Amino acid sequence: MILLELFYVFFFIGLLTIGGGYAMIPMIKDEVVTRGWMTMEELLNFFAIAESTPGPFAVNTATMVGFSQAGIVGAIVATLSVVLPSFIIILIIAKYITNFLKYKQVKWALDGVKPIVVGLIVGVVLNLIANDVLGLTTVLDLFNKSLVIETIDYMSLIIMIAMFLLKMKFKKLSPIFMIIISAVLGIIIYGFIL
Amino acid sequence: MKEILTLFFTFLKIGAFTFGGGYAMIPLIQHEMVEKKKWITNEEMMDIIAIAESTPGVLAVNSATFVGYKIRKFWGSFFATLGVILPSMIIITIIAIFFEDFLQYEYVIYAFRGIRACVAALIFHAALRIAKHFPKTAFSYILIAVALVASIILQIKTTYIIIFGLVIGIVSQMIILKIKEKKSTKEEKL
Numbered sequence: 001m002i003l004l005e006l007f008y009v010f011f012f013i014g015l016l017t018i019g020g021g022y023a024m025i026p027m028i029k030d031e032v033v034t035r036g037w038m039t040m041e042e043l044l045n046f047f048a049i050a051e052s053t054p055g056p057f058a059v060n061t062a063t064m065v066g067f068s069q070a071g072i073v074g075a076i077v078a079t080l081s082v083v084l085p086s087f088i089i090i091l092i093i094a095k096y097i098t099n100f101l102k103y104k105q106v107k108w109a110l111d112g113v114k115p116i117v118v119g120l121i122v123g124v125v126l127n128l129i130a131n132d133v134l135g136l137t138t139v140l141d142l143f144n145k146s147l148v149i150e151t152i153d154y155m156s157l158i159i160m161i162a163m164f165l166l167k168m169k170f171k172k173l174s175p176i177f178m179i180i181i182s183a184v185l186g187i188i189i190y191g192f193i194l
Numbered sequence: 195m196k197e198i199l200t201l202f203f204t205f206l207k208i209g210a211f212t213f214g215g216g217y218a219m220i221p222l223i224q225h226e227m228v229e230k231k232k233w234i235t236n237e238e239m240m241d242i243i244a245i246a247e248s249t250p251g252v253l254a255v256n257s258a259t260f261v262g263y264k265i266r267k268f269w270g271s272f273f274a275t276l277g278v279i280l281p282s283m284i285i286i287t288i289i290a291i292f293f294e295d296f297l298q299y300e301y302v303i304y305a306f307r308g309i310r311a312c313v314a315a316l317i318f319h320a321a322l323r324i325a326k327h328f329p330k331t332a333f334s335y336i337l338i339a340v341a342l343v344a345s346i347i348l349q350i351k352t353t354y355i356i357i358f359g360l361v362i363g364i365v366s367q368m369i370i371l372k373i374k375e376k377k378s379t380k381e382e383k384l
Binding site: 012014015016017018019020021022023025026027029030031041044045047048049050051052053054055056057058059060063064067068072075076079083085086087089090091093094095100101104105106107108109110111112113114115116117118119120121122123124125126127128129132138139140156157159160161163164167168174175176178179181182183184185186187189190191 | 209210211212213219241244245246248249250251252253254255256259260263264268271275278279281282283285286287289290291293297300301304305306307308309310311312313314315316317318319320321323324325327328329334335337338339340341342345346347349351352353355356357358359360361362363364366367368
């Protein structure tokens with residue numbers, strides 16, 4: 001049953017999202033794309049919306065994926081499931097573990113998991129480049145499929161690099177502003193130039 | 195009762211007006227909870243942020259739960275959390291209803307091709323941001339490489355890789371401690 005599936009998928013995502021909203025991207029991609037709920041392309045559209053609307057990124061993404069699978073009820077189930085683990089954990093800490101920050105094991109676990117999350121996110125980005133720029137399904141296809149030079153989307157790569165450099169230069173630049181610029185670039189490049 | 199309503203509406207406001215989530219919410223929470231309502235002190239706020247950062251989930255939700263609990267125990271945390279997620283749920287659901295039709299237009303498709311490239315850049319930038327929050331040791335770099343290989347080449351399930359990270363973080367430090375202990379006892383014997 002889809003609601004039950006939404007519940008446990010998002011419960012585990014909520015339980016293992018460590019390091020902020022973006023840390024859930026590799027997991028969301030893993031669960032949602034392999035289950036055939038949506039394609040990587042659709043998911044990226046969703047991330048763009050989640051980033052340009054108010055509220056936490058993780059909550060917005062959960063609501064959207066839930067809605068796409070089971071309407072309003074799906075949206076409610078996915079959203080509540082993604083916040084439930086941290087809700088329970090914070091309640092336990094607030095009530096029983098007042099010296100939580102003093103446990104060195106917490107820091108150890110975080111120091112282990114954060115590099116892992118960084119590696120996972122970089123993996124997602126590499127797959128995105130393979131997908132959007134090179135027209136392959138995953139990075140692995142580089143080894144067993146030959147590239148079709150004509151279908152390589154250089155423009156997409158240029159926008160990616162330009163936006164990244166822009167964000168590095170202006171740290172405070174709002175993501176919404178960047179999304180609007182790249183939307184305009186997309187229309188100009190794909191609609192008029194190519 | 196009045197406090198619970200205030201909690202709910204305060205976090206509703208925070209959820210409805212902060213873009214980018216997480217850290218963008220901290221100044222707002224601080225302003226409302228510490229300066230205006232005087233429900234928590236500045237030091238408590240710092241502790242809450244530290245705890246929210248070291249637990250699973252997103253900062254905004256975790257701090258809402260924690261602040262709510264401080265003020266009105268379970269129901270406080272329940273309504274604070276509900277308040278912070280409710281605006282997202284409503285706004286996103288409305289957008290999702292119209293989004294499919296919206297994607298029928300040719301120029302919208304072009305716009306989203308540009309947007310997807312931008313999102314890839316934002317995601318990569320997020321990885322660099324997380325990388326600021328752990329020690330830059332050889333061990334950390336090995337873990338980054340392990341995660342990369344495990345996910346894109348071996349295609350191991352992401353959840354397993356994350357659990358591996360949590361476990362290896364604790365186990366490796368315990369081994370280091372054990373080795374140090376052995377060394378110091380040996381030195382004592384000498």
